[in-house]
């Protein structure tokens with residue numbers, strides 16, 4: 060019987076039928092962060108990302124699984140601890156070899172020190188490489204290239220397999236200073252000599268296209284598995300399109316549900332009919348908007364789950380319960396509007412009294428969506444208050460107990476649907492922008508920032524606007540749309556693809 064303490068690490072790191080790469084580098088270079096983003100793993104219990112050095116003390120297998128099969132295997136490793144000493148030892152061991160130190164020397168190094176107290180981390184990280192795993196070496200190009208790094212690079216150069224170097228800049232890309240750039244040039248020079256390929260991959264910013272590029276780079280360095288990797292990329296693409304399709308479907312369902320939503324309430328009007336009616340109306344209004352905010356949150360959480368953000372939740376929309384004074388700049392700033400947009404707002408306030416253009420006829424009306432920079436909570440506040448378009452309201456006949464029923468439906472204003480759609484698109488963009496390595500506080504912020512206040516729906520091409528406007532109108536009338544549902548979903552899908560595209564540039 061094997062006692063627990065005697066259990067050894069698995070002897071085979073390299074998969075039989077999946078190309079395997081060991082992800083190596085000094086501690087805190089972002090090895091785990093790169094893997095978390097690449098494999099969309101946001102669970103700290105699975106991939107620990109930490110500023111504490113030495114959190115990863117053993118190798119760990121992490122797989123890219125597509126269609127239920129392991130397509131690629133990565134080994135997350137502890138960082139190099141004593142690369143200079145290790146290199147000196149390896150060189151000494153290889154001095155007797157006719158061809159100098161090489162892959163065999165690394166194997167003998169691991170065999171000799173693997174069970175000792177020396178070079179513990181080096182042996183662990185070299186074990187998969189000795190076994191045949193390719194190398195993915197991660198560095199932060201903002202860090203000065205010093206001797207210990209040169210030793211790491213030299214050790215890795217001795218391995219026989221394919222080698223890719225990844226520059227994972229920790230500094231935000233737009234504030235990369237001049238010295239960082241010089242540093243990066245030095246890194247590139249040095250890495251170019253020992254690796255098949257050098258790529259930049261920012262673990263905190265990489266989106267789908269960057270993840271795909273990185274996987275394609277593995278294809279380039281590992282010729283043996285070219286067909287396998289090509290097939291993996293094709294699966295990855297298919298899966299991504301399926302997700303986008305599903306996201307469009309979910310957004311369409313949200314829009315349909317909200318546009319058909321009715322809120323009913325009963326009240327008794329025996330004493331003071333006006334007061335009772337007003338109270339009931341206020342109450343129904345609140346519930347109506349709360350229900351919409353809830354649906355928005357549910358949808359956003361579904362989208363987060365679809366994109367494998369299992370530990371992020373949509374922040375609850377802050378419903379503005381107080382009356383809005385649209386003549387105040389402050390009101391518009393709460394929606395995240397800038398000065399130019401504030402000027403627009405002044406003009407639109409006049410229009411709020413009742414002149415609404417048909418949505419299909421003018422971008423003018425769509426412009427309102429631009430004005431509403433906040434999420435649904437802020438946006439819907441526009442539709443509240445006395446000066447604003449009222450909801451459909453039907454007051455039933457007195458019932459058996461002298462009660463009446465009052466129903467609220469969607470605002471007649473065509474902007475309503477566009478604002479709902481815009482809010483959802485902004486949410487989608489925020490989800491796309493989020494990487495699985497940036498763990499944060501687990502909340503998807505609700506407010507869009509001032510420079511993102513520009514509406515997305517306003518930029519849609521007019522044929523798509525018209526198609527969607529018609530779908531919104533019919534949904535609001537609660538008619539069955541059949542084939543038009545399919546067209547609307549495709550239009551949304553194309554919009555989502557464009558949002559992703561715009562984020563690449």
Ligand SMILES: Nc1nc2c(ncn2[C@@H]2O[C@H](COP(=O)(O)OP(=O)(O)O)[C@@H](O)[C@H]2O)c(=O)[nH]1
Pocket residue numbers: 084085086087088089090091092093107108109110111113115138227228229230231261262263264
């Ligand atoms: N800003 C930024 N920080 C990063 C990036 N990658 C890693 N980090 C941070 O660097 C620290 C170490 O990252 P980790 O992935 O655990 O490094 P490892 O020791 O190489 O596995 C953590 O605090 C990360 O949040 C990055 O691309 N940008």
Ligand SMILES: [Mg+2]
Pocket residue numbers: 090091092107108114115135136
């Ligand atoms: Mg780590």
